[in-house]
Amino acid sequence: MPAKNHLSQEQKERLLKTLKEHENPYVREKILIILLINDGKTYQEISNFLDVAYPTVAYWASQKCQILF
Numbered sequence: 001m002p003a004k005n006h007l008s009q010e011q012k013e014r015l016l017k018t019l020k021e022h023e024n025p026y027v028r029e030k031i032l033i034i035l036l037i038n039d040g041k042t043y044q045e046i047s048n049f050l051d052v053a054y055p056t057v058a059y060w061a062s063q064k065c066q067i068l069f
Helices: 009-021 025-038 043-050 054-062
Strands: none
Touching (some): 009 025, 025 054
16 A cells, blocks of 8 residues: 555645546546545545445555556
8 A cells, every 4th residue: 555645746736636627426536546545544444435345446546657647
């Protein structure tokens, strides 16, 4: 699992902007997962909070480079 605050400030700002503006809920969910990991939440905590499967959280966490544009 990535360390807390692993995103740069620029990456975080870009993700927050996209989270607010993007219409696709699937994309917003992926971004939210990355932001929650950056805040130090565990995969299990995120899975419970978003009511998504643990493997989904782990997958999107591993794919973060593709999400960061």
